[in-house]
Amino acid sequence: MTSDLPAAGDSGWSDPDTLGAIPPVRTVTYCGHCGESASKKSHVLCRQRLEQGPPQYCPSCRRRLTVNETAEGWVAECKKHGETSGTITRA
Ligand SMILES: [Zn+2]
Numbered sequence: 606m607t608s609d610l611p612a613a614g615d616s617g618w619s620d621p622d623t624l625g626a627i628p629p630v631r632t633v634t635y636c637g638h639c640g641e642s643a644s645k646k647s648h649v650l651c652r653q654r655l656e657q658g659p660p661q662y663c664p665s666c667r668r669r670l671t672v673n674e675t676a677e678g679w680v681a682e683c684k685k686h687g688e689t690s691g692t693i694t695r696a
């Protein structure tokens with residue numbers, strides 16, 4: 606198992622999960638950029654993209670995220686897991 610995915614969503618991950626069917630701990634199962642299994646390949650390029658912009662897929666359930674850009678970065682919303690936010694690192 607790998608745990609080397611980007612921490613792009615860390616700041617939003619403390620939201621209480623009010624959906625009983627979903628465990629409180631969000632597992633990173635899918636790549637937030639390409640939506641493929643996180644353990645399937647290294648996703649090196651994906652991680653670079655995720656440092657520069659919002660994710661496309663929920664890392665827990667692979668749903669397409671609704672992404673809104675904010676002044677500091679972005680807010681991505683999964684219908685099931687709620688909002689995740691992050692800042693965009695510009696070189
Ligand atoms: Zn990927």
Ligand SMILES: [Zn+2]
Binds near residue numbers: 664667668686
């Ligand atoms: Zn989700």
